[in-house]
Amino acid sequence: MREGISLAVVRRLPRYYRFLRELMANDVTKISSKELGVRMGYSASQIRQDFNCFGGFGQQGYGYNVDYLYNEIGKILGVEKKYKAVIVGVGNLGHAIAGHINFEKRGFRLIGLFDIRQDIVGQEVGGKPVMHMDELEAFCRKNKPTVAVLTLPRDEAGAVAKQLIELGIKGLWNFSNGDLELESDEVIIENMHLGDSLMTLCYRITDSIE
Amino acid sequence: MREGISLAVVRRLPRYYRFLRELMANDVTKISSKELGVRMGYSASQIRQDFNCFGGFGQQGYGYNVDYLYNEIGKILGVEKKYKAVIVGVGNLGHAIAGHINFEKRGFRLIGLFDIRQDIVGQEVGGKPVMHMDELEAFCRKNKPTVAVLTLPRDEAGAVAKQLIELGIKGLWNFSNGDLELESDEVIIENMHLGDSLMTLCYRITDSIE
Numbered sequence: 001m002r003e004g005i006s007l008a009v010v011r012r013l014p015r016y017y018r019f020l021r022e023l024m025a026n027d028v029t030k031i032s033s034k035e036l037g038v039r040m041g042y043s044a045s046q047i048r049q050d051f052n053c054f055g056g057f058g059q060q061g062y063g064y065n066v067d068y069l070y071n072e073i074g075k076i077l078g079v080e081k082k083y084k085a086v087i088v089g090v091g092n093l094g095h096a097i098a099g100h101i102n103f104e105k106r107g108f109r110l111i112g113l114f115d116i117r118q119d120i121v122g123q124e125v126g127g128k129p130v131m132h133m134d135e136l137e138a139f140c141r142k143n144k145p146t147v148a149v150l151t152l153p154r155d156e157a158g159a160v161a162k163q164l165i166e167l168g169i170k171g172l173w174n175f176s177n178g179d180l181e182l183e184s185d186e187v188i189i190e191n192m193h194l195g196d197s198l199m200t201l202c203y204r205i206t207d208s209i210e
Numbered sequence: 211m212r213e214g215i216s217l218a219v220v221r222r223l224p225r226y227y228r229f230l231r232e233l234m235a236n237d238v239t240k241i242s243s244k245e246l247g248v249r250m251g252y253s254a255s256q257i258r259q260d261f262n263c264f265g266g267f268g269q270q271g272y273g274y275n276v277d278y279l280y281n282e283i284g285k286i287l288g289v290e291k292k293y294k295a296v297i298v299g300v301g302n303l304g305h306a307i308a309g310h311i312n313f314e315k316r317g318f319r320l321i322g323l324f325d326i327r328q329d330i331v332g333q334e335v336g337g338k339p340v341m342h343m344d345e346l347e348a349f350c351r352k353n354k355p356t357v358a359v360l361t362l363p364r365d366e367a368g369a370v371a372k373q374l375i376e377l378g379i380k381g382l383w384n385f386s387n388g389d390l391e392l393e394s395d396e397v398i399i400e401n402m403h404l405g406d407s408l409m410t411l412c413y414r415i416t417d418s419i420e
Contacts, residue, residue, distance in 0.1 A: 007414075010410055010413050010414070011406070011410055013409070013410075013413065014403070014405065014406035014407075014409040014410060015403075015406060017409065018403075018405075018406070076413065077409045077412055077413050078412045078413055078415075078416040079409065079412065081412060081415075081416060083412065083415060091306065092302045092303070092305040092306035092309060092310075093302070093303070093306035093310065095302040095306075096301065096302035096303035096305075096306055097404070099302060100302075100303065101404060101405065101408065102405070103408070105405075106405055106408045106409045106412060107408070107409060107412030107416075108408065108412065146415060147411065147415065170415055170418065170419060171411050171414070171415040173407070173408060173411055188411065188414045188415050188418055190407055190408075190410060190411040190414070192404065192407055193224070193225070193228075194307070194311055194402065195224065195228075195311065195312070195315075195316055196221070196224035196225060196228070197224075197383070197400055197402055198311065198313070198316045198317070198318065198383060198400075199223070199224040199227065199287045199289065199316045199317060200220055200221055200223075200224060200400060201357065201381050201383055201398065201400040202287055202288045202289065202291060202293065202316060202317030202318065203220050203223065203286065203287050203288055204217075204220070204381070204398045204400070205288075205291075205293060205356060205357065205380055205381040205398050206288040206291060208380065208396075208398055209380060
């Protein structure tokens with residue numbers, strides 16, 4: 001991990017990136033840390049602290065150049081990387097992700113989809129034919145994807161993740177319930193916990209109405 | 211918001227809840243803040259600090275009773291609340307959420323699904339027939355749902371959210387791209403940003419392999 005940069009800071013970068021894109025869409029060319037903070041719900045000093053992790057991006061009292069800041073954060077995030085990605089598990093969730101997520105704008109290129117169900121194999125999803133899981137190994141050896149999206153049932157996720165890591169996968173975007181607990185230190189796992197978000201909503205509603 | 215409890219602490223509660231459930235499944239009955247910290251990647255003092263926000267839950271040097279802690283955190287989260295929820299937008303993502311998310315275990319009860327597409331209206335999804343959006347207003351006035359899951363395109367999300375708030379919805383679980391910017395202070399919005407997670411993964415992979 002880059003020295004002195006916590007995962008908490010890293011997780012805020014995509015949000016900055018989104019807000020800056022909105023500003024650009026609204027023809028805002030310059031913004032102070034204070035104004036940006038008001039829009040995003042952060043303090044100005046938090047924002048300056050975050051940006052200082054990456055060298056600053058602007059002069060105090062002058063404001064940030066929105067365009068420049070957007071591009072710099074994009075570079076830090078690696079949106080131009082085009083890492084090859086596969087989706088494993090093409091049920092409704094895999095379908096939704098293949099269809100709605102713009103991988104290209106987020107540093108990835110979707111190159112293959114896999115499932116075990118015969119009624120899905122061969123179908124086109126997101127413009128690509130779904131392959132059978134039996135083809136996964138040969139496909140990975142040939143095409144060397146960097147990332148796999150796991151949208152398969154929890155019971156199957158662990159074994160498939162292990163296989164993918166053996167095949168050289170460097171990152172997993174995990175939608176299967178539960179944190180993947182893997183022994184390999186060589187893989188980055190980004191767990192999407194929909195249930196955690198739903199429980200947070202439950203707490204916040206209770207807190208707001210009681 | 212409960213005094214002195216930040217959203218950051220609240221967001222960790224579902225994760226504690228998950229880890230404690232795992233411990234229970236493995237017949238662990240007692241755990242120290244240190245051991246729990248090692249498993250979860252938090253420091254022991256972070257854990258004690260978090261739990262102190264809610265009154266403690268245990269004695270230092272003795273360890274926490276896993277069962278008790280699990281139940282207390284469940285109560286704080288409100289997993290027994292059974293708030294009524296509707297899903298608006300029954301494409302692949304709405305399908306996936308209706309089919310895979312256990313609302314009942316997370317404080318909610320799914321009572322209705324809505325879409326505008328004639329080929330989807332009338333279909334059974336998650337054991338319930340999908341209704342037409344034209345029926346949304348009458349349904350809400352009669353059944354008074356507390357929460358709506360927004361799984362519809364971003365362009366439509368804003369207008370639908372506004373309508374739902376007028377109909378008395380207190381919370382939105384938003385999967386439409388982009389933060390919902392609403393003027394109402396009376397609604398809690400929990401935004402699910404899949405794209406942010408994907409960009410975080412991109413950063414972390416780059417950071418790990420370069």
